[in-house]
Structure formats: structure tokens, C-alpha cells
Amino acid sequence: MKLTAPSTRLTALAGAAVALALVATGCAAPTPGGSSGGGSGSAAGKNYSIAFLPKNLGNPYFDASDKAGQQAIQGFGGTYKEVGPQQATADGQVSYINTLTQQKAGAIVLSANDVNALCSAIGQAKAAGVKVVTFDSDTKPGCRDVYVSASSTELIGQKQMDIMAKQIGSSGKVAILSASANATNQNAWNDAMKKYTASKYPNIQIVATVYGNDDDQTSYDKTQALLSQYPDLKGIISPTTVGIAAAARYLDSKNSPVKLTGLGDPQQMVKYVKDGTVPEFALWNPQDLGKLGAFAAKALIDGTITGKQGDKLQAEGLSNKTTEFTVGADGVITLGPPFVFDKSNIDQFKF
Structure with a gap:
């Protein structure tokens, strides 16, 4: 966020181990202001070229979430890119969504700067076969495929x-x-x-x-x-x-x-x-949020979920040890409950 993060960030809550805490084509040159890394973007014939688009770059919250997303993506054989505007504006995000669509990304994982303003660009991306996951901050439900929520x-x-x-x-x-x-x-x-x-x-x-x-x-x-x-x-x-x-x-x-x-x-x-x-x-673990966003993108690419209520997806490496998540109403996947930081635990968290 900048929690905005909430992004909704700083969205701000995973289980007992919680705390605070992209990705387009691997073959394309990094978009200015972004970074890329990973493998070929293809595993078992799937387009695992996944781009994280935070509200803005240079935000510690999204630095944590997106790096964790990168780890998850590289773990299942995909390619990762992080792109985004310097300022948290919807117009800035629209241009990146359009570019990622042109680059034929497999999926975009984004924290929305506006509930409505991104929908047209997202619609074009989906029409081109790009899967769209929002996390931290959502669009209207009808715009994206699923939303990964830090908590309710x-x-x-x-x-x-x-x-x-x-x-x-x-x-x-x-x-x-x-x-x-x-x-x-x-x-x-x-x-x-x-x-x-x-x-x-x-x-x-x-x-x-x-x-x-x-x-x-x-x-x-x-x-x-x-x-x-x-x-x-x-x-x-x-x-x-x-x-x-x-x-x-x-x-x-x-x-x-x-x-x-x-x-x-x-x-x-x-x-x-x-x-x-x-x-x-309080906050949630943005690293867990990033990982879950990556696994949600993978599940959409694999076709194991479509965003329908009751769909199940698997995730690995989350601090709360949860491995199975269920898609709820309006395509919402919830990470977990809030976590409170104080003198007794603050030194345990380094991100």
C-alpha cells in the first residue's frame, strides 16, 4: 500500500506468524521503471509470464509483496516482471496494463488505484487472453478475474x-x-x-x-x-x-x-x-499476499479456477501454513485475519 497497503497496501494481517509484510512477458525488454527476472515464462506449455503492477514503485509494502510473488513464480517455472508508475494514479497503471497486454503476458497481478478507471484496459487485456488478479486493492468485481484480499x-x-x-x-x-x-x-x-x-x-x-x-x-x-x-x-x-x-x-x-x-x-x-x-x-503479511497473488494467477492460467465461488486453489510457502484457499463471493480469495504488532513481537519482522 504505499499501503495504500493497503492498495490497499498499506493493506495491513495473516495468522500467527503474520505481519506486514510482476510481471509480464519474459521475452520482452523490461518496461522503464520496472524489473524482471525468472525463467522462460512457459512451463508444461502454459504461459506463466506474470506481471506484478503495484500502486506505485518504491513502496516498501509492495517491494515485499512483489519480491515474494517473484519467488513463487520462479518456483513454478514462470517469468516475473514488476512494472508500475512512480505516483499512485489510475492513469499511470492503465498505460502499463496496455503494454502488458501487447506483450502477451500470461497474467497481471495488480493493486488497483481506482475501482472503475482501470476496467476498460483490464477488459482489453482479458479479451486478449490475459488473466487479471487484483490484490490489496480491488476494482469492480466484474472487471478482473479474482481479487486476493488480505482480510475482510x-x-x-x-x-x-x-x-x-x-x-x-x-x-x-x-x-x-x-x-x-x-x-x-x-x-x-x-x-x-x-x-x-x-x-x-x-x-x-x-x-x-x-x-x-x-x-x-x-x-x-x-x-x-x-x-x-x-x-x-x-x-x-x-x-x-x-x-x-x-x-x-x-x-x-x-x-x-x-x-x-x-x-x-x-x-x-x-x-x-x-x-x-x-x-x-496492525497489518497482514504482504509477502504472503504476493505469493497468494502469484498462485492465483497460476491457477487461472492452468484453468483450475475461473473465479467462480467455491473454486479451490493451492499455494505454497505462506507463513500461516495455509495451502488451500477457496474462492468466495464475487471472486474474492481471502488471505487471513488481522495481526497486531507491539513491543513483544516487532523485532521478529524484518520486511
């Missing part, structure tokens, strides 16, 4: 508010520092959080939702503005790896009593967890 929308929203409620005594004003206004996963988590708060924590008031656009400086500035606008603010929830790290840096520099949680990259958050700025935060 409801569990992600609830977990963040449960952590915040614990820190502020279930009472007070809270703000949300989100990614971009069009990030589908972020918006869904935030909506679920708001509904859950209204029913579970009536004394907590969500006073604002602001957007840092998965940019470090913008997120830092939005944090400063929130504290200025709401001097009695008790907490900030940031469901994005970029946003929570930037907010933590600001609060830490000011020795602010405002509480902070959300979805974060463990490696970025170690300092702030240990000094008490962020006692707890």
Missing part, C-alpha cells in the same frame, strides 16, 4: 478501531489519515470502521478524514494540520503504511500525547513502537 473489510476496520479504543479509553475525538481519496481499499476500510465505531464505541467521535495521498511529506503535513484544527484530538488512525510512518514521525518529534494506530510496515515502525508513540498497530 470489516475485520480490518474493526481491528484498527479496537486498538485505538483501547488506547484512548473508548472515548474522545479521533481522525483518519488515509491514502488517496479514490483508494478503494482505504475507503472501504474507513467506512467499515465508521459503522463499527457508531455501534460499538458511541463515545468515540470520528471528526475528520484527510488524505495524505501516500506521500510522506503530505501525510506529515496533514498530521500537523489535524492537531492544529483539533487541539483536543485524542487519536489518529492511518490505514496506510506511508501515512502511519509520517504521522508517527511528526508526533514523536513533538512528543505529542495524541495516540496513533493503523496499518503499518513493521520495519518502518520499530522505533515508534519501542518509544511508545505507536504502542500497537
Whole structure:
């Protein structure tokens, strides 16, 4: 994400071992801004040329997920390429989808920057025989073949508010520092959080939702503005790896009593967890998410799944030890439940 990640990232939850945590043709030259590697792209006559298209490049969350996807792809004899825009925009992703289609990729695994804007390009890719897996952040269900979800929308929203409620005594004003206004996963988590708060924590008031656009400086500035606008603010929830790290840096520099949680990259958050700025935060294992995305692409290429509810697929090497997954309603494949990071476990996670 930049969790966006959520990408929905920082989407932000695998089992007990969880934590935080592409791919087009092997014969084509690497697209500018991307990287490639792997074998021939063909195994047993299958086109295992699989491209990962994150929301943007240079995001630690997607670096982790995509490298793990590369390992899975190379493990079953495919070729890997990662391509993507420098900024998290839908227009930037569209151009890469079109290029990968022209290059006859076997599959594209992407974290969508917009729920609607990518659908036309994805439709052309599918018409050309390219399988399309979304992960971390989805498009409309009718656009792609399957969506690999880190967790359920409801569990992600609830977990963040449960952590915040614990820190502020279930009472007070809270703000949300989100990614971009069009990030589908972020918006869904935030909506679920708001509904859950209204029913579970009536004394907590969500006073604002602001957007840092998965940019470090913008997120830092939005944090400063929130504290200025709401001097009695008790907490900030940031469901994005970029946003929570930037907010933590600001609060830490000011020795602010405002509480902070959300979805974060463990490696970025170690300092702030240990000094008490962020006692707890959540995420999923982006490495597991990347691997599951790769195996979902393989299953689509093999024809063992089509995106129909009840389809079964196999995956290997996930930290939660799960090897079989079932396609749910609307073609959704769910990785697992949320995981909470704190002082007791933060040092175990190096990605």
C-alpha cells in the first residue's frame, strides 16, 4: 500500500506468524521503471509470464509483496516482471496494463488505484487472453478475474478501531489519515470502521478524514494540520503504511500525547513502537499476499479456477501454513485475519 497497503497496501494481517509484510512477458525488454527476472515464462506449455503492477514503485509494502510473488513464480517455472508508475494514479497503471497486454503476458497481478478507471484496459487485456488478479486493492468485481484480499473489510476496520479504543479509553475525538481519496481499499476500510465505531464505541467521535495521498511529506503535513484544527484530538488512525510512518514521525518529534494506530510496515515502525508513540498497530503479511497473488494467477492460467465461488486453489510457502484457499463471493480469495504488532513481537519482522 504505499499501503495504500493497503492498495490497499498499506493493506495491513495473516495468522500467527503474520505481519506486514510482476510481471509480464519474459521475452520482452523490461518496461522503464520496472524489473524482471525468472525463467522462460512457459512451463508444461502454459504461459506463466506474470506481471506484478503495484500502486506505485518504491513502496516498501509492495517491494515485499512483489519480491515474494517473484519467488513463487520462479518456483513454478514462470517469468516475473514488476512494472508500475512512480505516483499512485489510475492513469499511470492503465498505460502499463496496455503494454502488458501487447506483450502477451500470461497474467497481471495488480493493486488497483481506482475501482472503475482501470476496467476498460483490464477488459482489453482479458479479451486478449490475459488473466487479471487484483490484490490489496480491488476494482469492480466484474472487471478482473479474482481479487486476493488480505482480510475482510470489516475485520480490518474493526481491528484498527479496537486498538485505538483501547488506547484512548473508548472515548474522545479521533481522525483518519488515509491514502488517496479514490483508494478503494482505504475507503472501504474507513467506512467499515465508521459503522463499527457508531455501534460499538458511541463515545468515540470520528471528526475528520484527510488524505495524505501516500506521500510522506503530505501525510506529515496533514498530521500537523489535524492537531492544529483539533487541539483536543485524542487519536489518529492511518490505514496506510506511508501515512502511519509520517504521522508517527511528526508526533514523536513533538512528543505529542495524541495516540496513533493503523496499518503499518513493521520495519518502518520499530522505533515508534519501542518509544511508545505507536504502542500497537496492525497489518497482514504482504509477502504472503504476493505469493497468494502469484498462485492465483497460476491457477487461472492452468484453468483450475475461473473465479467462480467455491473454486479451490493451492499455494505454497505462506507463513500461516495455509495451502488451500477457496474462492468466495464475487471472486474474492481471502488471505487471513488481522495481526497486531507491539513491543513483544516487532523485532521478529524484518520486511
